[in-house]
Amino acid sequence: MSGNEALARGAYDAGCRVAAAYPGTPSTEILEYTSQYKDMYTEWSVNEKVSLEVAIGASLAGSRSFCAMKHVGLNVASDALMTQTLIGVKGGLVIAVADDVGLSSSQNEQDSRYWGRFAHIPVLEPADSQEAYDMVKYAFDLSEQFDTPVLLRITTRVCHVKSIITTSGRVEKDSLGFVKEQTRLVMTPANAKHRIPFMHQREATMRDFSNTECPLNTIIPGTDTRIGYVTSGPAFLHVSESFPDAPVFKMGLSYPLPTDKIREFAATVDQLVVVEEIEPLVEIELKAAGINVIGKDILPLQGELAPNILRPAIAELLGEPIPQIEPDKRSGISVEVALPSLADGLFPRPPTMCVACPHLGIYYTLSKVKNTIISGDIGCYTLGAGHPWNAMDTCVCMGASMGVALGLDKGRAESDDNKSILAVIGDSTFMHMGMQGLLDITYNKGNVTILLLDNRAVGMTGGQENPGTGHNIHGEETQRIDFRKLCEALGVNPERIHEVNPYEMPTLFKAIRKEVKIKEPSVIITNQPCVLVDYYKNKPSFEVIDDKCTGCTNCLDIGCPAIMVTRRETVTKPNGSTKELAFVRIESAVCTGCDLCPKTCGPDAIIPVEGFTRD
Ligand SMILES: Cc1ncc(C[n+]2csc(CCOP(=O)(O)OP(=O)(O)O)c2C)c(N)n1
Incomplete structure (x- = not known):
């Protein structure tokens, strides 16, 4: 199983009853796998905040609940998390967050372990599929034992690498039922202030647990005691592969940090090196505790810490010759070089839009529209920034195209008065976070034309269903949102809303030219499906x-x-x-x-x- 499949199976076997997510690489498949288990409710939520809220509700209803997201998704969900930590849980609540270490498909690289510290909740870090399976089950127990949401931090390498795992069957966990308890569940200031001491006490108890009983924090003995390593997640595997004789302190529960146990370990080696992907969180905490460690002064703050990074850095530290990397005999590729980045020997496969993608006609058209600043967003259509279209000027995060467009309009220099502001956004991104931005544009009388690319799929992450497709995660029919009515409800003048076939480029061009000249918000909805949807019809080549x-x-x-x-x-x-x-x-x-x-x-x-x- 891949780590993602193992997580889904682990959640199921732990008796989880409700699972929710919004797709995002590398976490997407987790929910796709959970959806195959019929006795667990599974949903695609419209964004990560809603998915966490669904999981919170299910936990308060007494059921074990689970949600999954990519790292940036937790930024979106964080508002709910930061108060949920005060409430605690009824049924166990586990949040899997997938950090895209190495940015294989993300707008930034983030270390979600920070959220554990920020929200004062435990962080578990599996290193491979078996641990993903075991730890998600363990996480539910911890959650209920300590009355806390639990963060399961995974990385792209855990999510996507497959290995053979051993599973057990599902343990049924009946819902405990909802119990009215306003002082705990209604977070007014008066109630919340009494929960803060609980949260800090819980963290202190967990710190003791991390240092003593927790079976996930272990020492793997070694004979070469010149350097001992403190590590977690897949970095543990990189360390074991690079330095098989070295003693290693492996953290499965990496927060609260088992500082006392690490101090004892430090006394058994000449030098302690912390190997952590991405930020120096453990390193800083150990240094603050007076433990002498080396970390980011010799290791990078970005990307995976694979053997080709670790071995030269440690050789230099020890004053040894920098190791030469032998190419693999069969492929001619250096395996060690291939780990963190694409090997030189591999054929480059830059991302492209698909053959016949409806976005192609849109970007061809946009590349011909002059005097326009294009506020872009995140989805397949972000590729419009590249060759040959070069038709996107900004892109920040999901939904940002709306607010950024309004800001570009309101903050424009006099010399830009003749420029039009266009925002481009996909259907899923619009429903995820874009709708509020459009409301802001209409409310504040922005002079922005919006191109809403309705391809009836979350194309970027593999064509998942969303409220615009009319189907749920199981493919069952459900209500389909009407974007025209939605935009009208958000305040757009109905005369300024148009639906256009993106393959009819002259019509699209004329609609854009006309709307950008009119000084009020307008929306052009393109209406042809993603080529990857099942019902896409090929015509002769x-x-x-x-x-x-x-x-x-x-x-x-x-x-x-x-x-x-x-x-x-x-x-x-x-x-x-x-x-x-x-x-x-x-x-x-x-x-x-x-x-x-x-x-x-x-x-x-x-x-x-x-x-x-x-x-
Ligand atoms: C907060 C956040 N969640 C999830 C993602 C992953 N992601 C990137 S774009 C996208 C949606 C794209 O769908 P849509 O807007 O319909 O455009 P399409 O790719 O179909 O053109 C998703 C889920 C992300 N980048 N950020």
């Missing part, structure tokens, strides 16, 4: 007639990965200037006949493949 292709490159501006350059040529014009030509071919096997590229082809060199059939 296109091909290029070689003799007719003039090498003008217009079709390449669409950015469709089915179009390939076969030959480049530089021609000199009569006035002496040069022009780069690129002759193309279409990979018919992947072309879905969306009809975007023929619309850009002056010489009509792109035509449907005659007699084309699909298997």
